[in-house]
Amino acid sequence: MPELPDLTVVAEAFHAALAGRSVLSAEAPGPLAVRGTPAELDALVGQRLARVARRGKFLLLEFDRGRVVVNPMLTGRFQLAPPGMARPSKTALVLRFGERGSGPPVDAARWTADASWLPRDDGQVEVRYRDPTQMGKVYLLPAGVVREIPGGGPDDFGPEADDPALTLEEWRVRIRRHPGELKNLLKNQAFVAGIGNAYSDEILHAARLLPLRRRSTLAAEEVDELYQATRTVLADAVELLRVRVPPTFEKQARDFLAVHDKGGRPCPRCGTKITQIKPGGFITSYCRDCQR
Ligand SMILES: [Zn+2]
CATH class of the missing domain: 3.20.190.10 (MutM-like, N-terminal)
Incomplete structure (x- = not known):
């Protein structure tokens, strides 16, 4: 997608x-x-x-x-x-x-x-x-x-996930309305727009947070880490895709992702095998060792 x-x-x-x-x-x-x-x-x-x-x-x-x-x-x-x-x-x-x-x-x-x-x-x-x-x-x-x-x-839609106007302060305020699972939170277009099944996994891996963890259990610094990871993962991907994609805009490049759809392969951070589940038919991939 x-x-x-x-x-x-x-x-x-x-x-x-x-x-x-x-x-x-x-x-x-x-x-x-x-x-x-x-x-x-x-x-x-x-x-x-x-x-x-x-x-x-x-x-x-x-x-x-x-x-x-x-x-x-x-x-x-x-x-x-x-x-x-x-x-x-x-x-x-x-x-x-x-x-x-x-x-x-x-x-x-x-x-x-x-x-x-x-x-x-x-x-x-x-x-x-x-x-x-x-x-x-x-x-x-x-x-x-x-x-x-x-x-x-x-x-x-809510603000774009990469909108410069979406500051850390704004993120902290908006996220309070969403107590549920982190993967669903990131995919909720009313919270922030643009993130789907693949990049939510990537962001959570970068933030070292488990996809099924509930937002209501996050410490303040974890809320901030999630913000930083969101910005970094998306910006890095855009940068890379600008080089990789043209002129074949109809092809989707995903091979560079760290965890999404990489079940069974080693986590690039700690080497543990990546866990993959498929709730509701949608792939969710994470590292059970370095995400918490
Ligand atoms: Zn790991």
Whole structure:
């Protein structure tokens, strides 16, 4: 499942590649994944893309008149491709963009400058969204249209887990409302947005805290350690993925993780075999020796 680090890199790259271009065509080969009418899809044609951004585990494409919000869920992935390149199977949405006169936007992330994968400003480029399980959803939200997002959308999220405005003091206050298990706490988008099943395991390993431990049992310094671990793990992953992911934005890099889905392998910190459980069908991995 794409989480904050994965989608941050996609959003930064797509913003640099696409902002300032207008939509030449909009197609939904997998219409079941799209929440919106064919007329709303057609109405994207001619609109200029102002911004690509991430909010929680959603990707946002903001146009002149409305936006497209994608919740990729477990298996949704994004591809940046020249229009002639074969489309992957189970492609649900294709937006083709035209040339732009002005070059990359002035607020493009610095690491994208002069990247070899940036499409030429005088050429066309496509964004493809594909989803083999068709669990993810694309919401068309023209200005003035309200469309409910099941399970909560960006407007229901708490602050981004990597938001500079989320200070340690703010974290201490927010966390008091959540007495339950730490893994669930980190995955709760109303607490902080962007963390899912994989990075919650990584953060808890870095903080040396067990996933099933309850927040109500944490000492004050453990609450602070959890904050520091959250920031460090996410920032390090973003840094690494900026190098690893482009130009294959549709592939998810997870091999560098310390514990998540590494059951049976040695803990990189203490060498103990990593424990893996699967409550509710979702993998949870931790070290029973150096997490407490
Ligand atoms: Zn360990």
